[in-house]
Amino acid sequence: MKVALFIPCYVDQFYPQVGMATVKLLDHFGVQHEFPKAQTCCGQPMANSGCMPEARPLALKYVDVFKGYDYIVAPSGSCVSMVRNHYESFFTEEDHAANEVRKRTYELSEFLVNVLNVTEIKGRFESTVGIHQSCHGLRELRLGPSSETMKPRKSLMANLLASIDGISFSKLQRIDECCGFGGTFAVAEEAVSCMMGEDRVNDHLAAGTKVLTAGDMSCLMHLEGIIRRRKHDIKVMHFAEILAEALTSPVAV
Amino acid sequence: MTATTRETVLANLRAALPESSPLPELPTSGPWQTFEDPFVRFCEVLDSVGGTCCRVKSLSDAHQQLLSIDEWNSAKVRVSAVNGVGDPTVDLNSIDDPHDLENVDYAVLHGHFGVAENGAIWVTDDTVKYRVLYFIPQRLVIVMPSQIVHNMHEAYGRITIGEHAFAGFISGPSKTADIEQSLVIGAHGARSLIVFAVDDLA
Amino acid sequence: MSHPTLAQDFVDNKPRAQWHDKALWFVREKRDRMAASVPEWEDLRSHASAIKMHTMSQLPTYLEMFEAKAKALGVHVHWAADGDEHNRIIHDILQKHNAKKVVKSKSMLTEECHLNPFLEKNGYEVVDTDLGERIVQLREETPSHIVLPAIHIKKEEVGECFHKHLGTEKGASDPKYLTEAARGHLRERFCSADAGITGVNFAIAETGGFVVCTNEGNADLGVSLPKLHIACMGLEKVIPRASDLAVFLRLLARSATGQPITTYSSHFHGPREGSELHIILVDNGRSGILAKPEFRRSLGCIRCGACMNTCPVYRRSGGHSYESTVPGPIGSILTPLRTPEQHSTLPFACTLCGSCTDVCPVKIDLHHQLLAMRGFLDRKKLLGMSKKMSMKFLSGLLSSTWMFTTAGSAARTALRWMPRFAIYNPLNGWGKQRELPEPPKKSFREQYADNNKNSGRPS
Numbered sequence: 059m060k061v062a063l064f065i066p067c068y069v070d071q072f073y074p075q076v077g078m079a080t081v082k083l084l085d086h087f088g089v090q091h092e093f094p095k096a097q098t099c100c101g102q103p104m105a106n107s108g109c110m111p112e113a114r115p116l117a118l119k120y121v122d123v124f125k126g127y128d129y130i131v132a133p134s135g136s137c138v139s140m141v142r143n144h145y146e147s148f149f150t151e152e153d154h155a156a157n158e159v160r161k162r163t164y165e166l167s168e169f170l171v172n173v174l175n176v177t178e179i180k181g182r183f184e185s186t187v188g189i190h191q192s193c194h195g196l197r198e199l200r201l202g203p204s205s206e207t208m209k210p211r212k213s214l215m216a217n218l219l220a221s222i223d224g225i226s227f228s229k230l231q232r233i234d235e236c237c238g239f240g241g242t243f244a245v246a247e248e249a250v251s252c253m254m255g256e257d258r259v260n261d262h263l264a265a266g267t268k269v270l271t272a273g274d275m276s277c278l279m280h281l282e283g284i285i286r287r288r289k290h291d292i293k294v295m296h297f298a299e300i301l302a303e304a305l306t307s308p309v310a311v
Numbered sequence: 312m313t314a315t316t317r318e319t320v321l322a323n324l325r326a327a328l329p330e331s332s333p334l335p336e337l338p339t340s341g342p343w344q345t346f347e348d349p350f351v352r353f354c355e356v357l358d359s360v361g362g363t364c365c366r367v368k369s370l371s372d373a374h375q376q377l378l379s380i381d382e383w384n385s386a387k388v389r390v391s392a393v394n395g396v397g398d399p400t401v402d403l404n405s406i407d408d409p410h411d412l413e414n415v416d417y418a419v420l421h422g423h424f425g426v427a428e429n430g431a432i433w434v435t436d437d438t439v440k441y442r443v444l445y446f447i448p449q450r451l452v453i454v455m456p457s458q459i460v461h462n463m464h465e466a467y468g469r470i471t472i473g474e475h476a477f478a479g480f481i482s483g484p485s486k487t488a489d490i491e492q493s494l495v496i497g498a499h500g501a502r503s504l505i506v507f508a509v510d511d512l513a
Numbered sequence: 514m515s516h517p518t519l520a521q522d523f524v525d526n527k528p529r530a531q532w533h534d535k536a537l538w539f540v541r542e543k544r545d546r547m548a549a550s551v552p553e554w555e556d557l558r559s560h561a562s563a564i565k566m567h568t569m570s571q572l573p574t575y576l577e578m579f580e581a582k583a584k585a586l587g588v589h590v591h592w593a594a595d596g597d598e599h600n601r602i603i604h605d606i607l608q609k610h611n612a613k614k615v616v617k618s619k620s621m622l623t624e625e626c627h628l629n630p631f632l633e634k635n636g637y638e639v640v641d642t643d644l645g646e647r648i649v650q651l652r653e654e655t656p657s658h659i660v661l662p663a664i665h666i667k668k669e670e671v672g673e674c675f676h677k678h679l680g681t682e683k684g685a686s687d688p689k690y691l692t693e694a695a696r697g698h699l700r701e702r703f704c705s706a707d708a709g710i711t712g713v714n715f716a717i718a719e720t721g722g723f724v725v726c727t728n729e730g731n732a733d734l735g736v737s738l739p740k741l742h743i744a745c746m747g748l749e750k751v752i753p754r755a756s757d758l759a760v761f762l763r764l765l766a767r768s769a770t771g772q773p774i775t776t777y778s779s780h781f782h783g784p785r786e787g788s789e790l791h792i793i794l795v796d797n798g799r800s801g802i803l804a805k806p807e808f809r810r811s812l813g814c815i816r817c818g819a820c821m822n823t824c825p826v827y828r829r830s831g832g833h834s835y836e837s838t839v840p841g842p843i844g845s846i847l848t849p850l851r852t853p854e855q856h857s858t859l860p861f862a863c864t865l866c867g868s869c870t871d872v873c874p875v876k877i878d879l880h881h882q883l884l885a886m887r888g889f890l891d892r893k894k895l896l897g898m899s900k901k902m903s904m905k906f907l908s909g910l911l912s913s914t915w916m917f918t919t920a921g922s923a924a925r926t927a928l929r930w931m932p933r934f935a936i937y938n939p940l941n942g943w944g945k946q947r948e949l950p951e952p953p954k955k956s957f958r959e960q961y962a963d964n965n966k967n968s969g970r971p972s
């Protein structure tokens with residue numbers, strides 16, 4: 059199995075520990091991996107701004123960098139959704155190579171559960187964890203049930219976390235409301251963006267969250283920015299970091 | 312002028328049509344929600360939307376029950392379109408202009424059946440001289456056979472739409488929540504709704 | 514003005530913005546409970562979507578069928594290409610009947626056509642009879658929500674308004690008392706009206722009739738007394754069969770307000786004895802939307818307002834920040850399609866969270882359309898220079914791996930060494946209320962290479 063790591067551009071530069079946690083998890087489950095060094099960005103910032111001509115070269119680059127791998131794994135639902143669901147306008151149905159790459163791009167929890175059939179993480183993590191359901195993972199990739207739809211679906215990330223010893227979860231008032239990051243929205247609509255983030259943080263504070271986690275660092279960058287500015291006592295970790303850390307504290311026998 | 316607009320609009324639409332897609336079959340029963348006891352469900356839902364349902368054996372039982380309601384007895388202007396139910400103070404046949412119904416306090420009208428899933432009652436204008444009576448009285452009584460269908464699909468399965476200039480579903484008394492989302496019963500229409508479900512009629 | 518500016522104003526009054534958010538979230542939660550009580554909820558949504566898509570694909574046929582059936586029932590059917598023509602038609606009908614006093618129930622279409630100011634200018638008395646609409650009318654405002662027109666107004670403000678216009682007690686703010694006052698005030702209008710105007714929720718092609726849904730009973734009161742009923746509908750309101758109503762009536766009120774059905778679901782087929790019924794079929798841009806494949810599904814909207822209630826941005830910026838008859842997610846598609854220049858910020862008042870898409874009873878892919886709308890504006894060169902230039906720059910930078918890693922490392926170094934006041938300057942929109950990430954010394958790609966070196970793996 060030839061696996062490539064796709065580490066989103068801002069994670070590469072600002073949250074290397076999330077990439078390293080992903081590496082640890084893949085190592086633990088015996089997956090050989092590579093990091094194709096030419097990778098940069100999937101093009102989401104441009105595409106979400108409506109600038110499709112500007113996003114195009116990055117989509118072409120992505121496909122070029124990642125062709126030939128069996129799986130491409132990323133610790134980000136948002137970037138995976140961009141590749142899988144929003145590359146349509148750049149490729150035709152005949153672009154088999156491109157469409158293969160798109161199909162083979164997986165979000166981390168999806169890869170662990172649906173490809174590697176991981177059902178539990180044998181390890182310990184003692185804290186009250188608050189789960190932030192990042193929207194694109196939830197409503198684009200369907201990595202869990204959205205509160206609007208009346209279909210039972212399991213949240214892959216929540217299931218993995220729940221299998222860890224010693225972990226408990228805070229109970230939120232609004233289980234999957236958007237954090238307000240939204241890419242350029244965070245700056246273009248700064249007032250609403252920050253109010254949304256503040257509301258999420260307050261929900262977690264009231265629910266007793268000690269560690270705030272999510273599948274996307276972009277949401278967490280925004281929420282952490284607010285938490286740190288307000289000096290709240292909440293630690294922010296990508297779920298890959300929690301899983302990786304749990305593995306280093308094995309369950310007592 | 313209008314004719315040309317019609318032609319232009321239709322031509323514009325024709326030029327813009329998407330690929331045809333199928334119209335889903337909607338059976339009147341089968342895949343839809345049903346209830347163990349539709350009558351009980353009907354009463355519960357009607358209650359939750361501010362109405363009350365009384366099941367009675369006969370029209371005369373409905374009549375007796377109605378006469379035991381204080382608001383009915385104290386109402387000044389009472390009308391009834393249901394023979395044998397209520398002691399009206401005004402004869403509907405004597406009214407020539409619906410505006411004269413402005414001061415009706417209480418009206419007794421016909422309904423056809425109820426819908427369990429939403430507490431609605433099907434009413435039609437052939438059972439009453441002025442349809443405004445469903446909306447203008449301060450309080451409303453609907454007398455109907457104790458027949459309840461499970462859901463709206465079943466409901467539409469048993470009625471013929473288009474037979475009446477006016478027909479409709481009524482679910483509870485009139486209400487609004489337009490001021491700070493506080494529910495107030497009695498917006499423009501009836502302030503209360505009592506439904507007599509009559510077994511003998513069923 | 515732009516959405517961000519008006520939204521900023523709204524958020525500046527934090528307690529009020531929070532109150533607004535909670536009021537709408539409460540409605541969303543009621544909707545969730547109601548949706549959950551129907552086991553086939555998701556199937557209903559799929560059916561509703563399929564019925565609408567099918568209808569779109571044969572819209573002219575169904576409209577003609579509807580017209581023929583309605584005429585056979587004795588209805589006068591009119592066609593209007595735009596709002597002006599719609600208003601003129603109403604003016605002509607009213608004139609013919611010598612009708613001066615008009616009562617109107619809620620109709621987003623007449624709002625869209627700006628019927629009220631038109632009629633008032635022409636000397637008619639127009640009274641909006643839906644309580645919420647009456648409140649905004651008396652306050653000389655527009656509705657801020659399509660189902661809850663006065664959701665932005667506090668009861669104390671309604672009290673003040675009613676004190677001024679209806680003579681209620683000064684300082685009174687009890688919703689029950691105020692509703693009662695409006696009931697008395699509007700009864701007089703109902704009883705003296707010459708004509709009643711309503712919207713249309715659903716028009717049935719196979720029968721030539723239409724359905725109007727209200728909770729207050731105002732539409733029915735408004736058209737059951739006067740000798741003239743005018744019903745205004747957008748072309749997209751037609752559905753093929755009466756049995757389709759089962760699907761839509763099951764979805765509409767549950768999605769809109771969390772009720773099992775509206776109090777009154779009235780089916781009109783032909784005029785009342787001794788009176789006239791007119792139906793106006795209005796295009797006003799709809800055929801243009803049908804012609805745009807990426808946006809045509811927006812014509813399936815049944816105006817339930819659920820996408821507004823769930824939208825985290827709408828809840829925190831208020832309906833008026835959209836400066837559009839239909840606000841929120843669906844409005845941010847429909848309005849820029851008509852007036853892209855004036856409304857170019859609307860599709861960006863959205864995080865693409867997708868909650869609207871999942872809540873929509875007709876399964877309109879709202880957030881995908883909002884994304885597509887951004888591309889539509891780009892193609893019309895309406896994104897604004899600074900956005901376009903920065904995206905061009907970013908695209909260039911990210912296309913080259915070397916430039917990207919160099920810039921990344923420079924940014925991290927700068928962030929580590931720059932003094933706080935230089936980073937958190939007024940130009941830094943991010944930093945006004947948020948910290949920037951703490952930059953690591955080494956990027957992931959550097960750490961990965963180190964890791965491989967240490968473990969003897971090829972990097």
Ligand code: SF4
Nearest residue numbers: 814815817818820873
């Ligand atoms: S787009 Fe969907 S959710 Fe929004 S108002 Fe229309 S029908 Fe309702």
